[in-house]
Every structure is written in structure tokens, then in C-alpha cells.
Amino acid sequence: MKIQKKKIVLIEDDVALGNSILELLLLSNFDVVWFEESRVALHYLTQNIPDLVISDLMMPDMNGEELYLNIRKNKKFNVVPFVIITANVDDEVKLRQLEHGVNDYIMKPFKVKELIFKVNNVLEFRRNIEKNFGNDPFSKVTIKLSEKDFLTSLNELLLKDMKSKPDLDELSRKLFISKSTLDKRIRKLTGKNISQYIREFKIQYAMKLINLGERNIQFLVDQTGFRSFSYFSTSFKLYLNMTPRDYIKSIQASNFEL
Template sequence: MLKQKTKITIIEDDIVLGNTISEILKLNNFEVIYFKDSTEALRYLNKNIPDIIICDMVMPNMNGEELFFKIRRNTKFHIIPFIMITANIDDDVKFKQLENGVNDFIIKPFKVQELIFKINNLISLKNNIEKKFSPDPFSKITIKLSEKDFITSLNEILIKKIKSNIDMNELAGDLSISKSTLDKRVRKLTNKNASQYIREFRLDYAVKLIRSGERNLKYIVDETGFSSFSYFSTSFKLYLDSTPRDFIKSIENEE
């Protein structure tokens, strides 16, 4: 049986950052609901309970602290981990939120790996608490899995293997098709051959890492599975018409 995906609700009024975080978490096999407005998010949370909430501290209409207090009034949210995103590194601000009950912080700009580690650690803690008080919470629940389309299935496999050298025969086997069928389907759906699609998938992931705040190019090369920095740099330049360093500078100028 496939493991049910962790459900994450993100509230971030910076649409570019919010979309970037959402896409990266989806690529890492999380189920994500994203809101740019805290009021809209509260309406959703009044009817839905995610596994974890990630919320910006400073937002119009209702800030992260206010949202946190409103949802924690509901006892159903008492064990739902809450991560606050903030650009304010003042200790008094952090101490106040931790005293309120916020579980953790992410300081902008942050590293994607840090966020994923914190999510996994908090979810593990939450699951352990649930098991302690309810030995088998899913024993009477039937999880219905919707049929996934080909590209979605392909992308889920690629993100799991992105750091490694992807063998086409093995990839085709994971999808229960032949290597030739794999290439034909990718060409039909994307107008790219399988090798090009995988290379550009890696590059798109690199872009998402950069946009989320990652600046260590060695780390990015390792995380995206390129065999060398020179190959990564050449591929990046051909794909985006910009070197990785120039692209990082352009993102920093936007900020």
C-alpha cells in the first residue's frame, strides 16, 4: 500500500515565494494547499485539518500570530505543527512566538533542505503522539488513491532519483513500460526526448532551489544530480540563456 502523502497548508502573501515553496514541496512528494491571503486560509482551516501549517509572520489583514491564535482555539489543532516564516531575526520576536506555542521558525532567505528536515521532524513527532493515544488511527480508514497521469508519475519518480544517475531502463521499469515506450510517451506529451526532459527537470529544480534562497552552487549541483559543475553550468546557460551565477544575481536584484 502506498503511503498517504503529508498534507501541508502554506500561507504566504509573497506569491512568488509561496508558489516556489509549494512547487518544491510537491516535488518532494508532499500534498500542498497554498493561500496568499490569511483570511481565506482561515476559512479553509475551519473545515480542513492538514498535517502541518507553514505561515508567514507579516501579512496584511491578519498576520501569522493572529492566525495561529485563532486556529489553536480549536482543540483539533493542538497537535498540528505550526512553522512560522519570518525575515525578522530579532530574538524577542522569536521568543514571543515560541512562548505562544509556535513549533519552529524558518528565517528568510532559507535553505530548502532546512525546511524539509523541519517538516519531517515535526511530522514524525506528531505521528508518534497520535500513535501513543490512538494505537491504530487508520485501521478503519480506506484510503482511495486516484489514478495518476503519466507525467505526474514520471515526475514523482524523477524527484526521488534526482541526485543519482538515472538509468532509462530502470526508469521505464518503474513505470511498467519499455524504454522505447517511455521515450515515445515523453515525446508525445512534451515534444522532448526522455533525456532532454530529465535534464530540464533537473534544471527546473535548480531554479526552484535558487528562487527559494539557496546560493551554494555546489550544493545545487549535488541536489540536482549533475555529474559535474561544468556540465551543470553549460546546461543551465543553454536552457536559460544565463550562467547560474548571473541568474542568482538577477534574483537578488529582484529582492
């Protein structure tokens, strides 16, 4: 059976750089559509949903940040990774993009391996999300337990409100069961109480963000809804037997060896 190529939309107004990136991605067996103008790309994206968008940050007319915010208005893009290419090393600019939800950065100048590794990482991240949580885990969830697995339904709800402290009464209501039944079913299926299950679910999400390249631990704390930096670090170490910083170092060492 023929494997379908992953579709990437590239937006880069520098012709020389755009040609180089296009060639690298094509050689890596991706299906690529390249645009030099962001507004033309935006029009294309209103009618086509790729597997990944890679965009330069600094562009005339509409920059990468504006493009990202525009396409995110369409909920179909909730699970489409967006990677920024930039020479801007301003932490404030980078953090603002991450706060918006941009998945990763590729800093100019970059190495060929870095580009391909990051592209593969974010696509693998998306594949795992779809595998574990469904094709659109961030969309409005309508639960029908007769049609969907209980844990999958629970995971969708937790993922949707990842940044918030879970309201167990609200979770129970959306799953059409009582709070005591919710805890009993989780214990029966996983051997964990509801608090432990939710805490470890959030830690697993943080680990995926780290694997995608995120290195700011406070950002991970905020994204996963932990009430404090120390509680996040303690929970992370309890789950993985290493601190977030040590886990980040292990990932960096692994990437360096590659």
C-alpha cells in the same frame, strides 16, 4: 469564498523577538502558533501539520537543528518548509543545515520585508510543488497509470531521486512500460527526448531553489544530481540562456528593487 490563512508554527525563545515576529506575521494575514520551548513545539507538531515552520537555531534543551531532524522523521513533513532564524554566520553550520534539507535562513538582525518575502517565497514554492507534483511528492510512489497522469507519475519519481542519476530501466519498470516506450511517450507529450526532459526538469528544480534564496552553486549541483559543476552550468545556460551566476544576480536585483 473565504480564503484559508496559511498556518505557521514559530519557535523562538527570545520573548521580545518572538513577539515582534508574531506581530509581523499576524499583520501579514498568517495564522501563527508561537512556542518559546522547542520540546513543547515538537509535541505540538507530532499532532499538527502546519504550512511552514520557522525556528530559532540556538535554543536551550533542543536547538533548531535537533528540532528539524526530529520532525523530519515523520514523512508528513517532507513538503513542509522549514526556515531557520539565526545570528550564527558560520558557513559550516549553515551548510550543514542546508545539507539536512532546511529550506532557508533568516539572519539576525533582519528587515521586516526580508522576513515576509522569504515566508511568502517558501510558501509559494510549496504551493507550486503541490500543484505540479501532488501533495506528497517525496513519499513512496505507487504508480497506477489508469488513475494518474503519465507525466505527473514520472515527475514524482524524478523528484524522489533528484540527487541521483536516473536509472532508465528502473523508471520504466516503475511506470510499467519498456524503456523504448518511455522515450516515445515523453517525445509525444513534450517534444523532447528523455535525456533532455530529465535534464530540464532538474534545471527547473534548481531555479526554484535559487528563487527560495539558495546562492551556493555547488549545493545546487549536488541537490540536482549533475555529475559536475561545469555540466550543470552548461546545461543551465543552454536552458535559460544565462549562467547560474547571472540568474542569481537577476533574482537579487529583482528583490532589491522590491
